[in-house]
Amino acid sequence: MAKGKRAPKGKKITLKVAKNSIRITFDGRRRLDLSKMGIAVIPKCLLKLCDVEELDLSRNVIQKVPDWIQRFQNLRLLDLHSNQIEKLPESIGQLQNLLHLNVSNNKLTAKGVPMELSQLKNLRQLNFGLNAIDVLPTTIGALKELKEVGLFDNNLTTVPPSILKLPKLKKLNTKRNPILLKKELEAEQQEAIQRVENLYLVSEKNLCSPCVTKCQAERSMLNKLKNIVTPLVKKPLFANLVTPNSIAKEIQAKD
Template identity: 50%
Template sequence: MAKGKKTKQAKGKTITLKMAQNCVQLALDGKRSLDLSFKEISTVPKCIQKLCDMDELDLSRNMIRKVPDFIEQFISICVLDLHSNYLEQIPATIGRLQNLMLLNLCNNRLTSLPSEIGLLKKLHTLNLGLNHLDALPASIGALKELRHIGLSDNRFTRVPGCLTRLDKLEKVNLDRNPIISEQSPSHESIAITERLYLVKESFLCGDCLNKCQTERKKLEDVEERKYDLIKHPLDYMMH
């Protein structure tokens, strides 16, 4: 390398309004989608504010570090895909996207979420997998239309309590989180969750419900025997 020259930091590509317009897709049902995925951009282009009448906005698989406040102008979108970027936070203005039904924030660097996310009353699917979250804002409990929430590969040590307030919730993905086992007598052992889904009893058939209740009773009996063995080891030795 020649002396006196400095290495330049890698910058994302620039998207012009004309380029963005060429990325607009029209579906058979008439919905319009702006697809800026795989564009190697590090910032959300300001020019797309002129295309805010979209139904869907895809900014996934880029190098975006910040979601600008002007995202609030996309009040018509029902799908916002921001997965696989470098996001560390989400602006409070996200709460103004009142028509949003699907929000994908998977594979970023989020450590927290704004409480305003609880304003997304029409949200059906929320994907937060592959982040650095260890808690959810209590306002998540206000998402009464939420059916699916992905929380895999985060830092949750327990199932977020706010999820119990979601009457329509059908599936919770908590794969590969350091969930603290509530069955442990000492509450010190940590179990890595491989498959953990929460469903309401009303979604289970009679046979499945009976099976779940039987398996739970077996686990309770095993833990009770372990506890007795710790407290009264001589009784077990004599038998």
């Protein structure tokens, strides 16, 4: 922390409060829910509860994730969205059972994304949306189990090919990034993005009227943009197919 910069004052969480915040999920897992508690510093007393399988610290004013987060070896879900986190600790790579990691809406930059993230071999969902990341480590491509990746609202100018080649990738959200495709990667990236986009093509008859109207409006807007910017790769036309409601398909969790 910079000299003279005061840490935000937050609510102090005792072990008793933390124990009372444990909930049992519908599938029988123990979830420690400390969201919206005004927490500025993650209290070390939580180590007494390090056997929980889900930890929700979202919507607080947390600036730092402690190194001892690695002690939560049973964690399957770690939700840190909507805080003031600037850097993730290298020790986060030790959470070998982690399936879902959400650090969207924070203050992460490229320096705040550790290379050790590539050690999370079982990770299925990764949300980095709403941060200030301009470069991603190519080692994220080592996360072969990833199915959903949120990179929306960052400063990315390109997406590493290693991410686009993830074998199980189904959802990739790169909206509102200043992405500039390099010439040598154009075909490769467009093919991968098209592969993901094609998963969401549905028949018009399966959509309700409001959704059809919305999809047609979005398609019309896309066509206008294509007339302005020369397309990198021509895509085949699909008769009677439209893109479903994009809002419903956003990778970020809606409250």
